[in-house]
Structure formats: structure tokens, C-alpha cells
Amino acid sequence: MTEAPREFERLFLAExxxxxxxxxxxxxxxxxxxxxAQEVFYDFHRRHAPDAPYAAAWLHKAAAHTALNAIRSxxxxxxxxxxxxxxxxxxxxxxxxxxxxxVALDRAEQRRQVSTALGHLPERSAEILMLRYGGLSYAxxxxxxxxxxxQVGTLLxxxxxxxxxxxxxxxC
Amino acid sequence: xxxxxxxxxxxxxxxGRHLNKGVLRRMVDAPFQASGGEETANYLxxxxxxxxxxxxxxxxxxxxxxxxxxxxAATLAGPLPPVDATLALxxxxxxxxxxxxxxxxxWYERIISNVKTNFQMNQNRLLKxxxxxxxxxxxxxxxxxxPLGSYAESLLTLFTPKxxxxxxxxxxxxxxxxxxxxxxxxxxxxxxxxxxxxDAGAAAAAAGIAVLTPATLPAGNTGPVDFMVQxxxxxxxxxxxxxAAAAAAARGETLPPMPANIDGSTLVVTTNPVVVAxxxxxxxxxxxxxxxxxxxxxxxxNGKSSTSKQGTGSAAEHNIPNASKEMGSLQNGNIPQVVVVxxxxxxxxxxxxxxxxxxxxxxxxxxxxxxxxxxxxxIADPSSTLPIPIPxxxxxxxxxxxxGVNGLAIGDSxxxxxxxxxxxxxxxxxxGGPLTENEVLTIANSLH
Numbered sequence: 307m308t309e310a311p312r313e314f315e316r317l318f319l320a321e322x323x324x325x326x327x328x329x330x331x332x333x334x335x336x337x338x339x340x341x342x343a344q345e346v347f348y349d350f351h352r353r354h355a356p357d358a359p360y361a362a363a364w365l366h367k368a369a370a371h372t373a374l375n376a377i378r379s380x381x382x383x384x385x386x387x388x389x390x391x392x393x394x395x396x397x398x399x400x401x402x403x404x405x406x407x408x409v410a411l412d413r414a415e416q417r418r419q420v421s422t423a424l425g426h427l428p429e430r431s432a433e434i435l436m437l438r439y440g441g442l443s444y445a446x447x448x449x450x451x452x453x454x455x456x457q458v459g460t461l462l463x464x465x466x467x468x469x470x471x472x473x474x475x476x477x478c
Numbered sequence: 479x480x481x482x483x484x485x486x487x488x489x490x491x492x493x494g495r496h497l498n499k500g501v502l503r504r505m506v507d508a509p510f511q512a513s514g515g516e517e518t519a520n521y522l523x524x525x526x527x528x529x530x531x532x533x534x535x536x537x538x539x540x541x542x543x544x545x546x547x548x549x550x551a552a553t554l555a556g557p558l559p560p561v562d563a564t565l566a567l568x569x570x571x572x573x574x575x576x577x578x579x580x581x582x583x584x585w586y587e588r589i590i591s592n593v594k595t596n597f598q599m600n601q602n603r604l605l606k607x608x609x610x611x612x613x614x615x616x617x618x619x620x621x622x623x624x625p626l627g628s629y630a631e632s633l634l635t636l637f638t639p640k641x642x643x644x645x646x647x648x649x650x651x652x653x654x655x656x657x658x659x660x661x662x663x664x665x666x667x668x669x670x671x672x673x674x675x676x677d678a679g680a681a682a683a684a685a686g687i688a689v690l691t692p693a694t695l696p697a698g699n700t701g702p703v704d705f706m707v708q709x710x711x712x713x714x715x716x717x718x719x720x721x722a723a724a725a726a727a728a729r730g731e732t733l734p735p736m737p738a739n740i741d742g743s744t745l746v747v748t749t750n751p752v753v754v755a756x757x758x759x760x761x762x763x764x765x766x767x768x769x770x771x772x773x774x775x776x777x778x779x780n781g782k783s784s785t786s787k788q789g790t791g792s793a794a795e796h797n798i799p800n801a802s803k804e805m806g807s808l809q810n811g812n813i814p815q816v817v818v819v820x821x822x823x824x825x826x827x828x829x830x831x832x833x834x835x836x837x838x839x840x841x842x843x844x845x846x847x848x849x850x851x852x853x854x855x856x857i858a859d860p861s862s863t864l865p866i867p868i869p870x871x872x873x874x875x876x877x878x879x880x881x882g883v884n885g886l887a888i889g890d891s892x893x894x895x896x897x898x899x900x901x902x903x904x905x906x907x908x909x910g911g912p913l914t915e916n917e918v919l920t921i922a923n924s925l926h
Contacts, residue, residue: 315567322563336559344570351574420553439554444504460500466547473550 314356318347321365328366328440329373332424332432334417342372363449366442370433370450377425423472431465438462496534497527502541506548660725661736662717671709678755681705685751687822687905692757693924696917699758699815710750717743717831733843740839743831750822758815760912816921819908823901878915880922881907889915898922 325346330339346368350356354364424432430451437447438458447462448455531537675681682689684707719736726733828836841851878887878898885900888910896918897910909922 318567318570319563322566323558323561326561327558330558331554336561340561340566343566344573347570348573416553420550424554435551435554439551441555444507456500458500459503460498463499463503463544463547466503466544466551469551470547 311356314351317356317361317365321362322347324441325365325369328369328436328442329376331436331440332373332377332421334421338376339373342369342376346372360449363446366437366440366446366450367433369440370436371429373436374425374429374432377421381422381425419473420469423469426472427465427468430461431468434458434461434465435469495530496540497531497537499540499544501527502537502544503548505541506545661722662715663721665714673707675705675707676703678705681707681753681755685753685820687751687753687820689753689755689820690818690907690925691755692816692818692909692921693926694920695757695816696913696921701758702756703758704756706754706756708752708754710748710752712746712748714744714746716745717741731844737835737839740831740836743828745828745831745836748827752819752821755818755820756814756816757818760813760815814911816911816913817909818921818925819906821906822904823906878919880919881925885922887915887919 322343325343326336326339329342329346330336333339333342346365349368350361350365354361358364424435427435434447434451437450438444442450444458445455447458451458451461453461531541673684675684678689678691689705717736717740719741722733722736837855841855875886875888878885880898880900881902883900883902885898887896887898889896895910895912896915897908898915898918899906899908900922901907907922907925909918909925911918913921
């Protein structure tokens with residue numbers, strides 16, 4: 307427990323940026339996404355062998371799950387405190403800050419709405435969206451969710467329908 | 479957005495010939511043309527399906543809806559800012575090492591350990607969800623955990639503080655500070671003793687200072703109340719020119735020579751008992767950063783169970799009982815609502831070198847960020863001012879009046895938490911929590 311053996315390090319370096327990407331989809335904040343990634347790898351390290359065949363799939367699923375929990379806590383807090391949107395926009399990535407501020411605000415607002423809506427969806431729907439838009443292939447999404455690859459299209463379509471409904475009718 | 483009518487996506491209307499939504503959705507990601515590769519090979523439509531689609535308005539309109547939904551979801555996609563996996567691995571390893579060194583941790587030690595790890599390697603993300611509770615606990619660390627701490631902590635508590643100034647720092651700047659152990663030898667002080675009390679009087683007797691308590695607390699704050707008393711400690715550090723030169727040579731560097739009056743001099747830091755009182759449960763958990771409690775930590779088992787890592791192992795797996803409902807326990811990894819810290823200020827003595835000389839020498843070491851150097855050197859009276867590092871851009875600070883003296887109020891930029899620190903009659907006080915500055919000041923001013 308006090309070392310990171312070679313196998314684990316290999317796994318870490320291979321999967322780290324994808325785990326971050328999945329968490330980043332909903333958290334939209336790279337530092338938080340990296341924090342989630344650290345937690346996910348730590349959790350894996352505690353319980354699983356690094357050469358397990360399910361290792362990558364486990365990490366991807368855990369990334370989505372952990373980030374989702376984080377966004378739900380954040381949503382609860384934001385409902386309790388009115389957060390100034392300007393302040394939110396101010397902590398967007400530098401790339402966006404370089405754009406026209408009004409456009410950046412629009413994009414930031416849009417992404418915030420989608421992220422918030424994602425946090426209101428049933429867990430399965432939110433997870434598949436984070437996995438797919440985090441950059442996983444259909445095969446990898448299937449492995450992470452434990453479904454057949456042929457089911458991914460249907461699940462994805464349903465999740466996107468739910469997301470749209472939430473954005474239109476929802477509580478954000 | 480227009481009224482959403484997704485009835486078309488309901489496969490129940492299928493008469494067996496139309497394409498189901500799974501197939502249509504896959505088409506969004508891989509259009510008709512085969513572009514090679516394993517991904518698209520799975521999604522080629524059969525000739526029959528392709529022919530059907532070409533002639534079917536129903537399927538095409540269904541496809542349009544599915545495609546529109548996918549486009550909305552795709553606002554989630556986008557390039558990832560660059561991440562450095564090697565650096566992240568180093569951070570991970572550092573956490574494992576810190577865990578091994580720290581053994582069983584109480585909630586505030588866990589926060590400090592996380593804060594130190596995160597603050598050194600990354601911008602401090604904990605400050606966002608935890609607000610100024612983390613800041614207050616960082617202050618506890620500055621007061622109580624030297625000389626156990628890192629170079630940054632050591633340098634920044636080399637005083638008998640009468641006033642405080644906040645210095646915004648970034649993680650890059652912290653990283654430029656050299657490792658103090660390269661410059662000499664630190665004694666290994668014993669691990670501080672910690673006791674818990676439910677009563678201020680008992681805590682005062684243990685700590686040897688009067689323990690003030692707030693007359694007012696936020697509405698709805700009905701406990702639990704806990705007084706933690708941590709014993710003081712004395713540690714020392716002795717400079718060695720030879721050691722510094724050897725460390726530099728090993729890195730292929732040369733350093734400015736260590737002045738003769740510093741070489742061989744010893745700094746002795748004495749910290750006094752610290753009382754940390756916590757009131758109420760904020761309802762906020764730090765689950766993302768929370769580390770699993772190690773099995774066998776019998777103190778923690780009373781108050782906390784495994785944290786919110788659902789689906790990744792049950793409490794039973796770790797021999798930890800479910801969250802206890804007993805009085806006096808914070809629920810399940812939540813942070814307290816109000817934290818009040820009191821301690822007689824730490825003192826530093828040296829065998830001949832002055833604070834100013836030391837500061838000058840250390841800040842002249844190569845590689846230290848010039849902005850950080852300027853900020854530290856800019857302190858008017860370094861022998862009586864405690865600089866408090868706050869992450870640049872994430873926290874702000876200003877002077878306030880509290881208990882009739884000048885104090886320093888610190889808030890995080892999102893307004894989710896505040897803290898205030900002041901010194902009166904030789905005792906340093908800090909109050910903080912996920913509260914507004916006014917709430918924190920009211921509590922602070924009500925201490926008696």
C-alpha cells in the first residue's frame with residue numbers, strides 16, 4: 307500500500323488522461339477533474355490488481371460515477387448560494403477567456419446548463435454521456451457499463467433524449 | 479427551445495421494417511460511408527437497411543431528431559486542456575508516502591494532509607468545496623504542525639506573530655521553494671498528543687490557556703460540539719554549509735555560500751497547545767478528497783463510516799461499522815460548520831542568526847520565484863508578522879476589526895467560506911467555516 311508497483315504505474319500513465327477527460331465532461335474544471343482522477347486511481351489501487359483485465363473499464367466507470375457525485379454536491383451548494391455567473395465565467399479555461407467575453411459567457415453558460423442538466427439525469431444516462439463524450443469508443447463504453455456493444459446506440463439515444471428533455475423542461 | 483416531441487423515437491411504433499433508434503444513433507457517429515477502422519466497421523448498415531432508409535421519410539425524420547439530441551449532448555465534448563500524467567503520478571506517489579507517514583488521521587489532519595499535497599502539486603481544489611474551513615485548518619497547520627512541516631510552512635512561521643498578512647501564492651511559486659532538509663538537519667519531534675473534550679473547561683485545563691466560546695452560532699447549529707486539544711512540540715533545525723554544498727553538487731548546481739553565522743546555527747521552534755473547537759455539522763462532505771479510513775482505527779470508527787464511494791466496496795469489506803448516530807459525531811465525512819482555533823503563539827529562537835539574516839539567505843537561493851521573494855521581503859516587520867499563504871486567485875483577504883484589534887479576514891473567491899485570524903494578549907485566534915464573512919465575524923466577536 308505504500309508503493310506504486312510498476313504494473314500500476316503503467317496502468318496509471320496509460321489511462322490517466324482518459325479518466326480526467328471523462329470527469330472533465332461534467333465538471334468542466336480541469337483541476338477538479340484531476341482531483342477526481344486521483345481519487346479513482348487511489349480507490350483502484352487499494353482494491354484491485356493492476357493487471358486485471360477489467361482495469362481500464364473499471365477506471366472509466368469510476369471516473370463517471372465519482373464526477374457525477376461531485377457535480378451533485380456542487381449543484382446542491384449552488385442552489386443554496388447564488389453564484390455570480392461572471393465569477394463562474396472567470397474561472398473557465400484560459401482558452402475561453404481569450405475569446406470575446408460575451409461569446410465566452412454564452413458558451414460557458416451553455417456548458418453550465420448542460421452540466422447541470424446532466425447532474426439531474428438518472429445515473430445510467432449521465433454516465434453513458436460522460437463516457438462517450440469523454441472520448442471512449444462504443445466498445446469501451448460497453449465494457450465500462452457492462453453491456454453488449456450493440457446496446458450502446460440505444461442507450462445513448464435514450465440518454466440524449468433525456469438530456470434534451472431535462473434542458474427544456476427541467477429544474478435548472 | 480421548441481416543444482420537444484420525441485414520440486417518434488419510441489420504438490413501439492415499429493412495424494419491423496423501420497430502423498430502431500439504436501441503429502439510427504450509431505449512424506450519427508458513423509455515416510454510411512465506410513471509413514475503415516474497427517469503430518465504423520461495426521456500424522455499417524446492411525444493404526437492405528440502407529435501401530430502406532433512402533426511401534423512408536419516417537426513418538429520416540427520426541434520424542433527424544436523434545441527431546439533434548446528439549448535437550446538444552455534444553456540447554459536452556471538446557478538447558481537454560493538457561494534462562501531465564507523469565506529474566499526476568508523482569502526486570499520487572506523494573499521497574501514498576504521506577499516508578504511510580501519517581498513520582491514522584483525524585478529520586482536520588486529513589484536510590491538512592490533503593491541503594499540503596494538493597497545494598504543493600496543484601492549485602488547491604479543496605478550497606472550492608470547503609471554503610475557509612480548509613483555510614482555518616491550514617492556519618492550524620501553520621501554528622501547530624511546524625516544525626514537522628515543509629519548507630514553506632517552516633519559513634512562514636518563523637516569527638512570534640502579532641499581526642498577519644496574506645500573501646497570494648500560486649502552486650508554481652510554492653514549487654520554487656527549495657527543500658529545507660537540503661540545508662541542514664531537522665530534529666524529529668514526537669508526534670503531538672491529541673485529546674478530545676466535550677467541555678470548554680476541561681479543554682482549558684488540558685491546554686493551559688483560557689478557552690473562549692462563542693455566544694452566538696448560526697441558526698440551526700445545535701451541535702455536535704467538540705474540543706480538541708493538541709499538545710505543543712519543540713523542534714529544531716541546524717544549518718550545515720557542507721550539507722547544502724553537497725546537495726547542490728549532487729544536482730549539478732552551485733549555491734551562494736552559506737554565511738558563517740548561519741552555518742551551524744540552530745533554530746528552535748516551540749509550538750504551544752492548540753485548542754480546536756468545532757460546532758455543528760455543515761452538511762458538506764469532502765467526499766471527493768476524502769481518504770478511506772484505515773481499518774483498525776478505533777477512534778475514527780466511532781464517528782465515521784466508509785465514505786461515499788458507492789459501488790466500490792461495502793463498509794463490511796473494511797470492518798468499519800456503519801455511521802454511528804451517537805451524539806457528538808459528525809455525520810459520515812462531513813466538515814463542521816464552525817471552527818474556532820486558539821493557541822498561544824509559537825516562538826522561534828536561534829543561536830545567533832536573526833530572522834532578517836535568515837530570510838535574506840534563504841530567499842537568495844536560486845530558483846525561488848521573484849514575486850514570492852518580493853512579497854515576503856515586503857513585509858514591514860518580519861519578526862512579528864505571520865504571513866499566511868493563500869492560493870492566488872482563489873482567496874482574497876482584507877483587514878478587519880475583531881475583538882477590538884486588527885485582524886485578517888480571508889474568504890475564498892466563490893464566497894462559500896470565510897475565516898478570520900487575530901492575535902490578542904499573546905493568543906492567536908482563528909474562526910472559520912462555510913459561512914459568510916459577516917457570520918464569521920459575528921461569531922468571532924461573540925467569543926468570551
